[in-house]
Amino acid sequence: MLNPTNQTAGNHTSLLQHPLFWLLSALLIFRLVLLIQGDLALFYDEAYYHFWAVNPDWGYYSKPPMVAWVITATTTLFGHLPEWTVKVGASLLYFATALILYDLGKRLFDQTTGLYAALIFFSSPLVSFNSLFITTDAPLLFFWAATLWLFIKAMHSDNLAIWLLAGTAGGLGLLSKYTMGVIAVAILLFVLTTKTYRGQLAKPGIWLAAIVAAIVFLPNILWNMQHDFISLQHTSEISELGKSLFHLDKLAEFFAGQFFVFGPIAFFIFITLFFKKPQSEAHKLLLIVAVAMLAVISLQAFLARAHINWGAATYVSASLLVAYVLVSQQRKKLMTWLVGINLVLATAFYFYHPLLKAAGVEITKKIDPYHRVMGWREVTLDTKQFVKQPLDYVWVSDSRMLLSYAHYYLSDFANDQPLQLRSFNPKGTIKDQYDLKWDIGKIESTNQNFIFISEKEKSLAGCFAKFEKLGMAFDPTYPDLQRRIYVYQAQDFKGYQNCR
Template sequence: MQSNTQSNIQQVSMWQWLLIIVSCVFAYRLVITINTPISLFYDEAYYLSWAQNLDWGYYSKPPMVAWLIATTTHIFGMAEWAVKLSAPVLYAATAILCFAINKQLFNAKAGFWAGLTFMLMPLVSLNSLFVTTDAPQLFFWAAAFYAFIQAQHSNKWFYWGLAGLLGGLGLLSKYTFILLPVTFLIYALISQSGRQILTNPRFWIACLIAITLLIPNLVWNFHHDFISFQHTSEISKHAQNSASLARMLEFLALQLLVFGPVALVILTVCGVKSITQQSQQTTDSIKLLWCLFLPTLAVISLQALTARANMNWAAAAYVGASLLAGYYFSHMWQNKIIYQRALVILAMVANLVLMGAFYHFNAFTQLIGVERNQHNDPYKRILKWPQLVGEFDPIFKQRPQAKLASDSRKLLAYFGYYLSNQDFQGAHIDGTDHIGHHYELKYPINQQTETEYYFVTQNWHEQDLLTYFSTVELVKQASVDVYPEFKRTVRLYRVSGYKQE
């Protein structure tokens, strides 16, 4: 009785400590976003334009990111922090889910370290300042997995149905969510418990529920020539790249910055040790978590070998990695061996340092005596855009009826948001027949009825525009210095008389 009471107290204590830490880190990230401020990355402004017209699909992504932005901006307004808000909220919620999963599979201590590892992961620290598809994908990945282990344990219809529902919402967040079922297929190859899952009809009904939720998006894609899947294929660039071992090794090396250098090394060593020593502690739960982690990482690594892969493309794998790290870290801490505890602390401190260095990059570079420039500043792509757009704002205010147009998705996104007269349906023309983004899909200039436009561009000049318009007048050119050796320049033309092709 006393032992059970003590265990319950420890579980409550672990939960309370994690909740306090997650709340503090969430508040810290929100303060950074509001007070710095972190201006919108152009993808965020681009997704914001999607959010003005809710649909079941968009040019390059499923609809969840637009739905989330629409929700937060409807409640809190159009401020930058409100556009971004769902990201830190969902990452904090995912950390809590990591606790719940490991508490169910192991104990509260393993849950505490899993939640802490996820919350301090460098990828999460970076992405908490920017709303992307990773936030809902990781949340629903963890949520669906939690519902799955509850369903596996109880075999209740409620949990199987919940797993299917959450899986469907995950598919509506990011198409790579389809890799989650690979977890269970691989698990079935190495575990009797896994084979029992695949013979359970309720598991397949859960999968059917998930696919059913994706059907409206598939219908949307059908009506738009499956444009989302065309885009996914194009960004992979299979036809343009030969196999490259160096590219794959570079991708794998960058995973040290995604998960944390010390944490990933410890996880790798623990994994190799459990395989080579055939440890009796390698239970079905641990096998399941390795299946949650490795297949997704392997698939994206193969993508990096054969074509290209951004360092965050395997993000979903790190839910499983955090759960595994939580299990191993709890054992290392419980062993009370000084060097093992020191390694766990070092892993957390290393990720804290990376978070602080990114969030306070200016102060950090000053501290170490490094001058910021276009080659070392991670904020380079978002700097000075509000100021640059502000140079043109008085002109648009004088002629509020003038329609925004451009040859650039980036400029349409930034001008659409940062102009006082916000225009999220800017007309696009770039002189090609290829549909390369949402504006080109939904608002091509050859389908507009306006007779006059304010055309913003970084690349086109008067002679380029005269190919498409009868009248072209340069209204203003403005530049902002981002660094001493780097500036942004935009030209604004008044154009009219579009020449229909």
Template sequence: MPTAPEGNDRPYFLWLLYAVAALTVLRLGILAGSGLGLHGDEAQYWSWSRDLEWGYYTKPPLIAFIIAGAQSLCGDTTACIRAPSPLLHAGTALAIYGIAETLTGSRRAGFWSGLSFATLPAVSLSSLLISTDVPLLFLWAIALLAFVRSLKSAAPGWPLLLGLALGAGFLAKYAMAYFILGLVLFTLITPAHRSWLTSRKPLIALVIMLAVFAPNLIWNFESGWVTFTHVKDNTNLKGDLFHFGKMLEFVGSQAGVFGPVLFLALLWRLAVLRRDPAAQTEKLLLSFCLPVLLIISGQSFLSRANANWAATAYVAATVLVVSWLLRRNRLKLVATGIGINLAAAAVLGFFFLDLPGITVPLKNDPLRRLRAWDQIADQLRPVLAAHPDAVWLTEDRKTMASLLYALRDLERRPKMWDYDGHPDHHYELTERYLPQSGETVLLVAKWDTPFPILERFGDVQRLSPVEVATAPDHVRRLSLFLLSAPLKQPPS
């Protein structure tokens, strides 16, 4: 579907650079001005950065390395910890320019594709958080750029870059495996590029990828493949299957991820594929987005799927949809989509600043989970100080992570109660509590009456809880117990 190279004499890349730089500065400013704390998952990633390993129970290690690098430059504030996100998204948008320009021969298509991606609702949201999806999308875009360049060039640098991006992508998130599926699918269905698989290019990429990814594989081998086991368990295919409603919910959520205009345009393009068959370039882009969307939609039908699980599809989908619309002189639709996405981003940024007296006008405020952990920590400090010899115990992963960050100035760390004797997350694997006779335990619990824990101790004293309002109609409350005389070990 080559786009007419109109306007290629214009400085489209420079324009995109200015636009993305402005967005990035604005997002960094919002982070600097926000009073919101870390989400439980963010706090967990931060805690990993204090104990760097080549792997963790639920994720590979790149997110911890990124946070550790950011902290070494600017400290451990929430703004600094999250700063890599808008910077990496800016890099992804520029890489998408290169993908579109390479495939279509049009700098104009590169500009509008890069700008569209930079303003996607999912990008605006994740630019204000630190998550594994952010480096994954960046490395996916770099890998796709290297792959499309390697199709047109014999230079060994592109397969080398492809291998580096793939290996680093696997260190970000194992969803990078979908990229290899798309690569193999495209080369198999495209006779003109089938020889790529038998050339030395994939061998170079494979060797480099395995070399970069090897430390995590070795860590998993030594740890009993716990991360891969978690990924398998996360598919949750053991319960009731076939949830048509959940699949519809997932598909609908993608309009919020990709933006309503581009998502409807993507559905429109897929609907007319039979009447308007995909050209070779479109086949490539479809190979890197459609399998992901179909697999995750199938997962949502069989069990469940979070809205972000298909995020990698939208690197190629952005180029696919924008280029297709431009080819049909639908620039106004592209611009409208960007405008709607920017309006949504402005609203999100305004509420993310968490200005005094301003609350999210929703029944369930999604930002309340980020509020008031510092106040909780201030109430908990004197309790911890009053019981310096007690084992500090928690029983919820996100609560433990949030307290670790909020009380990061303390050397004292909590232990984690393991309910079933099988590690279900990182803290149960590394910080599992093993009762010892004669010790006293200070339990900080998310639940008011955690009987499975209380019944394991002979002496139970309920202390005054700590609580803070996180919204007009919501209070975060942690129950405190002083426990002694453990009766028996937790189940094993």
């Protein structure tokens, strides 16, 4: 049954009295301090999502809206600057997910299993890395865990109110990332293959949850209908299923990467469970939910490609399974090694630059995992040497990265004066939110004074009545890489048809 079966007297310690809870809390506090004191600039996806957040909608070119809503919440509370106010939602959501895992483990197994699961999840390299960056994974994993938690409670109690909450969580998960749909399929598969719960299909609860999830998700569907299902087009493009199929090397690369994503010991224990019969219905449910997600993304990797974080939701229920194995086999020492290795990996990542400097190693692009973040804040701010009053102009670019950075670092959010932006898209192919909504060729600007920015030199005299180079912003980011932004002043856009 999906209810506690292994509670013992020793498992009734107050959560606040348990040292593992304080280890979990200390890890959260450490990450928050690191964010606030670490001065880590925004990755361009974060700056892009921040632009979404100040332009609220029910959908965006590449994603549903939840990540933007999270940023709206944190920046409303803490302001838009410095950068940690954009990022902080990730750490908080991962911690909340860990607390849900604690309660799930306690309900399904015992308190120790719950604490182990929370710590395994929260110390995993995936969460350690992603806690410094706000991505769609943070809300996805939270609502994935919440949906699983509420589904289990609803199955046990058959309470319609809890079924309604489960459907709401599922719908909010779909508004976080479309892969949330995998958990619905996994839950249905569990119900169909488990005699004890097959009767739920004849009751209203599970169908009520499905209807509520669809209603919560409906605004994003309607948004996509109004925009030619652009999000699905983007999903198809990044999956690369239109290119050559069947790549064993990509599958092997993805699978090997999971040892780093979840942690080497945790992932090894998890894959050993593939070859064992589930020991309980709870065990079976968790395994189906985890394997379903991993199987879908593994298939994607085999057919075309998949980034190693795409299967992140796997490790919500996988954390519970690994914790159950360690507790049931009384492997405290192995648990110590598991968390210890994860924390060593996190420490190496968090203090990568100081460690290299202490070792006397020169930091270069080739060896720096932060290289995609470094230098862009500085070079964006350096454009102000050519444009003293950024808000007096409409900023134009063919790069969503440059537009996103310019919007974040050059806007005056304190006075509610965001930078005006336009996408330069002469080919007409929609490749980001700016092309979709802010194309200079489709939206007439009342201000015809423009600043054009590009990573490469441009000659666009035919497009504008005036197109003059102001200079090049520059940042010497690495010995082997320098950031450059070419800055032009332009006036009176004449239309793409006049570009030459």
